[in-house]
Amino acid sequence: MSGIKARLDAISAIINYKPSHAPLNFSETKPTEVFGCNVFNDKVMRERLPKDVYKSLKKTIELGQKLDPSIADTVANAMKDWAIERGATHFTHVFYPLTGLTAEKHDAFLVPDGKGGAVAEFSGKMLIQGEPDASSFPSGGLRTTFEARGYTAWDVTSPAYILENPNGTFLCIPTAFVSWTGEALDKKTPLLRSNQALNKQAQRILKLFGVQTKLPVVSYAGPEQEYFLIDRNFVFSRPDLLIAGRTLFGAKSAKGQEFEDQYFGVIPRRVLAFMMEVERELYKLGVPVKTRHNEVAPSQFEIAPIFEAGNLATDHNQMVMTVLRTVAKRYGLMCLLHEKPFAGINGSGKHLNYSIGSAELGSLFDPGDTPHENAQFLVFCAAAIRAVHKFSALLRATVATPSNDHRLGANEAPPAIMSVYLGEQLADVFEQIKKGKVEGSKQKGIMNIGVDTLPPLPMDPGDRNRTSPFAFTGNRFEFRAVGSCQSIAGSQVALNTMMAESLDYIATKLEAATAGDPAKLNAAVQSVIQEIIKAHDAVVFNGDGYSEEWHAEAEKRGLPNLKTTPDALPVLTSPEVVKLFTTYGVFSEAELASRKEIYLEQYVKTIQTEAALVVRMAKTIIFPAAMRYQGELAATCANLKAIGHDFKMTTLECVTAKLRDLQAKVAEFEKLLEHSAEDTLAEAKFMCCTVLPAMLEIRAVADALEAVVADDLWSLPSYQEMLFIR
Numbered sequence: 001m002s003g004i005k006a007r008l009d010a011i012s013a014i015i016n017y018k019p020s021h022a023p024l025n026f027s028e029t030k031p032t033e034v035f036g037c038n039v040f041n042d043k044v045m046r047e048r049l050p051k052d053v054y055k056s057l058k059k060t061i062e063l064g065q066k067l068d069p070s071i072a073d074t075v076a077n078a079m080k081d082w083a084i085e086r087g088a089t090h091f092t093h094v095f096y097p098l099t100g101l102t103a104e105k106h107d108a109f110l111v112p113d114g115k116g117g118a119v120a121e122f123s124g125k126m127l128i129q130g131e132p133d134a135s136s137f138p139s140g141g142l143r144t145t146f147e148a149r150g151y152t153a154w155d156v157t158s159p160a161y162i163l164e165n166p167n168g169t170f171l172c173i174p175t176a177f178v179s180w181t182g183e184a185l186d187k188k189t190p191l192l193r194s195n196q197a198l199n200k201q202a203q204r205i206l207k208l209f210g211v212q213t214k215l216p217v218v219s220y221a222g223p224e225q226e227y228f229l230i231d232r233n234f235v236f237s238r239p240d241l242l243i244a245g246r247t248l249f250g251a252k253s254a255k256g257q258e259f260e261d262q263y264f265g266v267i268p269r270r271v272l273a274f275m276m277e278v279e280r281e282l283y284k285l286g287v288p289v290k291t292r293h294n295e296v297a298p299s300q301f302e303i304a305p306i307f308e309a310g311n312l313a314t315d316h317n318q319m320v321m322t323v324l325r326t327v328a329k330r331y332g333l334m335c336l337l338h339e340k341p342f343a344g345i346n347g348s349g350k351h352l353n354y355s356i357g358s359a360e361l362g363s364l365f366d367p368g369d370t371p372h373e374n375a376q377f378l379v380f381c382a383a384a385i386r387a388v389h390k391f392s393a394l395l396r397a398t399v400a401t402p403s404n405d406h407r408l409g410a411n412e413a414p415p416a417i418m419s420v421y422l423g424e425q426l427a428d429v430f431e432q433i434k435k436g437k438v439e440g441s442k443q444k445g446i447m448n449i450g451v452d453t454l455p456p457l458p459m460d461p462g463d464r465n466r467t468s469p470f471a472f473t474g475n476r477f478e479f480r481a482v483g484s485c486q487s488i489a490g491s492q493v494a495l496n497t498m499m500a501e502s503l504d505y506i507a508t509k510l511e512a513a514t515a516g517d518p519a520k521l522n523a524a525v526q527s528v529i530q531e532i533i534k535a536h537d538a539v540v541f542n543g544d545g546y547s548e549e550w551h552a553e554a555e556k557r558g559l560p561n562l563k564t565t566p567d568a569l570p571v572l573t574s575p576e577v578v579k580l581f582t583t584y585g586v587f588s589e590a591e592l593a594s595r596k597e598i599y600l601e602q603y604v605k606t607i608q609t610e611a612a613l614v615v616r617m618a619k620t621i622i623f624p625a626a627m628r629y630q631g632e633l634a635a636t637c638a639n640l641k642a643i644g645h646d647f648k649m650t651t652l653e654c655v656t657a658k659l660r661d662l663q664a665k666v667a668e669f670e671k672l673l674e675h676s677a678e679d680t681l682a683e684a685k686f687m688c689c690t691v692l693p694a695m696l697e698i699r700a701v702a703d704a705l706e707a708v709v710a711d712d713l714w715s716l717p718s719y720q721e722m723l724f725i726r
Helices: 005-015 042-048 051-063 069-085 124-128 188-208 239-244 269-284 310-330 375-390 392-397 423-435 489-514 518-539 548-557 565-573 575-583 589-642 650-672 680-706 719-724
Strands: 088-094 106-108 110-112 118-120 150-154 161-165 168-179 218-231 289-294 300-305 333-336 350-358 445-447 457-459 470-472 477-479
Touching (some): 042 069, 051 069, 069 088, 069 124, 188 375, 218 310, 310 333, 310 489, 489 575, 565 589, 575 589, 589 650, 650 680
Antiparallel strands (some): 088 106, 350 477
16 A cells, blocks of 8 residues: 555554444443433423423423413523533533534533532523624624624524533533524524414415314424545545545545445444444434435445424434534544535435424325325425425525535436426326326335245335435425535425415415315315416426436426526525515515625635645645656656666656646636635636636646556545545
């Protein structure tokens, strides 16, 4: 293998790896005893709160009723005592600013008593409201730097929890984060607003069908989290991975994923040990993780939870990302959540399984056994089709990031064209409705495998489509375009609000058509659904989303194809999107403008950081290695010539030409980076259309050099080392 000491040391550390701590005591502690043990959940509240306080709090959590401020002190005291019993010394309001990361500021429970001792203090006011500095978080012009005040507000619907550290624990309280003037500066506030809007319109539809429910209708989510794991030793020798989260250089390995032997393969032992500890930590926090497996690319894996209410699922997914990164370090690994850390193999997404409903009703996207007769389901499904067609550009904008641009459209993720996959059964039902005559729907069959010892298997009435960005999968839709490191909140906010608008439209039509007479409902429903399908079935596509034919067909259908982040983000301030969000009270026009500005700025800064890394790595790592090899080759040629051998060294000519090319391209690239644009959007387009292609040109030369330079002179860990040494 390599003669470079750093790489040899890394490989040696992997070969001789031993766990840094004792194995989990899994045989003595049942998982059922661990689950939720660090959560201030319903069981804890029922045990520790007075009955009247508990009932009042439950009404807020389950029914969405306003919080009674008078109970705050009682709840805070019970929460404090519970946390201190579990070793907590501090509490923090956890919130999710527009960085996309988790934020927290820790405050101690203990305060001096004036007598040389200390007492634990935590009031209702401390529980309900915090005041972090808002000036240093992205605001997109909503706040100026000298205006620092921001508030965190307790989110009762997401339970408080304890996080453990080797030296203690602390209490975490999920909160919303707003400015002094009330604008949302976070991911949670709009999500809670969108759930309110969704509930209001969904209840109108349910009322028409005579369905009475005490619980509000909310979004449900189950995000499948993909990630890469590589040994940490390699990362310390890769400035690009360390800073940018992805490799900016790296020649393709002789083997990638073409054998398709990684997917669902046997999980490597160290990785499995890591996964088990991750799951145990998440169990403690009440996160219902269910699935673990190898993904398609080498060293790529997935963890997936059970469906939960969308707000809680969003908080839990942030915990999942945090725990993945934290636990990985204990096993000498680095968890990479970048959407495309390695070129030439699959990147990582976060498939957002989405539905709407309640614990009382179940999923409102459940078709039952006879979907053609399930009018209520057909209304909600038609609303989803209409919503995605009307606001497909908005849905694309919610997943627009510089890292996700590398993934969307490749043969691992859906294209940037937003379409809906219904499957054979539902597509047939809606086609019948469109023609005005519904006769039935395809039913499940039985598959006989042809082996006597194997049981017959029930067959679904349609296959699944992995190339569709918004695919129906039985009782929910799977939005496959969300990036691995993204919060799932943004896409849920859009989906909830789009659904609210479509349900509002349908409810208004049905209310007018029935005029309070239930006997007219069936005909009215058929008429409205038929109208929607005729107007919006252009968004329905059951074929191969990767094909060139679909791209051409989508253009004919008028579906937007916003391939890059600078193409997609301006949609956030388009008149139709502003009208959508302001009508339903989810975003103000100023909040939308701020988000567009923040995300464009983040795009520019990301590319600028990567560009600076490209220059530095090319100059200080790649060029010197190639120069040393050139020197060795030149010395060999001179020695051969001195003893009378007329030897033509083609490798020397190749290396010299590529070095010259690399030097010229880097010099040109540095001049490009002196560019400045008049506004953020123009700068983002310049980064996208000019800087990124220039970076790829430099990479192409550098990767070609890696393929010829002597391995013992190349200091960057290679793809084959990082992806296959575990």
